[in-house]
Amino acid sequence: MSTQAYPQLLAGKTGIITGALDETSIAWQTALRAHAAGARFLLTNTPVALRLGSLQRLAEETGSEIVPADATSLDDLEKLYAAAQERFGQIDFLLHSIGMSMNVRKNRPYTDLNYDFLQKTYDISAVSFHKMLQVAWKRQAFRRGGSVVALSYIAAQRAFPKYDDMTEAKALLESIARTFGYHFARRDGVRVNTVSQSPTPTTAGSGIAGFQKMLQYGELLSPLGNATAEECADFIVVLFSDLTRKLTMQNLYHDGGFSTTGLSEALLDLLPDPPAATA
Ligand SMILES: NC(=O)c1ccc[n+]([C@@H]2O[C@H](COP(=O)([O-])OP(=O)(O)OC[C@H]3O[C@@H](n4cnc5c(N)ncnc54)[C@H](O)[C@@H]3O)[C@@H](O)[C@H]2O)c1
Numbered sequence: 001m002s003t004q005a006y007p008q009l010l011a012g013k014t015g016i017i018t019g020a021l022d023e024t025s026i027a028w029q030t031a032l033r034a035h036a037a038g039a040r041f042l043l044t045n046t047p048v049a050l051r052l053g054s055l056q057r058l059a060e061e062t063g064s065e066i067v068p069a070d071a072t073s074l075d076d077l078e079k080l081y082a083a084a085q086e087r088f089g090q091i092d093f094l095l096h097s098i099g100m101s102m103n104v105r106k107n108r109p110y111t112d113l114n115y116d117f118l119q120k121t122y123d124i125s126a127v128s129f130h131k132m133l134q135v136a137w138k139r140q141a142f143r144r145g146g147s148v149v150a151l152s153y154i155a156a157q158r159a160f161p162k163y164d165d166m167t168e169a170k171a172l173l174e175s176i177a178r179t180f181g182y183h184f185a186r187r188d189g190v191r192v193n194t195v196s197q198s199p200t201p202t203t204a205g206s207g208i209a210g211f212q213k214m215l216q217y218g219e220l221l222s223p224l225g226n227a228t229a230e231e232c233a234d235f236i237v238v239l240f241s242d243l244t245r246k247l248t249m250q251n252l253y254h255d256g257g258f259s260t261t262g263l264s265e266a267l268l269d270l271l272p273d274p275p276a277a278t279a
Contacts, residue, residue: 009241011038014088017064017077018044018071018132019151021053023204026151028058029233032166035062037237039093043086044069071128072096075212077135086277090143093240096132096150096173099204104167107209109258110164117163125169126176133180133192144189145168147240149179151232152251154259162209174251181249191248193239198226220266222256 017034019027020043034041043059047068050056059066067083069076084091100107102117129150136142155163156170166203181192199205199214202231208214218226231248244279253259 001188002198004034006036007199008038009101009237009243010034010093013039013090013092014084015039015041015093015095016044017041017095017097018069019095019099020058021047021049023054024200024217024229025097026232027095027204029229030095030097030236031058031062031064031231033220033230033237034093034240035064037241040064040069041093041239042087043244044071044080046070052157063206066165067204069270071096071102071132072082074131075137076114077131078139081135081139081141082115084272085141088173089144092143092146094132094136094142094146095236096147096148098128099151099166099169101166101169101207104207104209108164110161111164121165121169122172123195125166126172128171130176130180131266133176133184137180137183137187140188140226142184142188142190144187145242145245146190146197147244148177148190148192148222149239150180150194152196153199154196154253154255156251158261160214162214164208166208177251183234185248191244193233194249194251195232195239196251196253196259197232198222198258199226200226200229200232202229202268217267218255218258220262220270221264222258223261224256226258227254227256 017027017031043064043066067080069080101121103113150175152170155167156174177192177194183188199218
């Protein structure tokens, strides 16, 4: 990516970016672009992800500090915001880019979920968003005009059988964005939105059974094709910017037109012709 010509939409803004694991991560690409757009931020992920991933390289590239935090731990989140506030004062943006399901990992089908795993899915993939917002709320961490974005998927609205228990996690995540979005708008003039992104070849995405076919299906159905992680990152930068000041409590489809296309010619062409009718 050429960073020289990147619009300086986030000049002077500061924030927190969660969920960058490696270069494929939506959060990684967002960090690169937010940096190119003039922002300063803290990067955070779990201690395990910090060991397994390559976050240090991203931190060096973007001049950022890493603060380890498990997003399900209120103690860790308090420390994360304390570090952000110590460095920046109040912050302007937060990216929640966190998802994990043990049911998906262990290939448990939707009709045979393990309920301990399900609780974990909710806690990591959705309730962590509420926790990040609630800790920020109590600490008055966001500057007026700030913007929060979390990543979602269209399985929250439509049945995608292989998306497993992440389906309900995303429905919950989107609901939290609306309800907390109301409170943040009223008190602090802060926006909260979710971006419903195309299937994207990342570590989390590739864990879904049949992911390569979902990717292919998305490519064939979406008139603009699947949105990439880089394109998603560009969109998130716009959402963090002052150009979207009155956009809040929305789930925004960033999917090349997938969500509003019934059938594409590309998909239709793949189906065999029906047998000719006999008189
Ligand atoms: N890849 C896709 O197809 C796709 C499509 C739509 C939405 N999303 C969403 O995008 C977001 C980012 O995922 P990605 O696709 O970039 O994959 P990714 O694997 O790169 O990112 C997921 C991140 O979640 C982090 N994480 C897991 N448990 C955590 C915890 N307890 N505390 C803090 N962080 C934790 C992981 O370490 C990882 O960095 C997720 O919410 C995902 O559901 C992905």
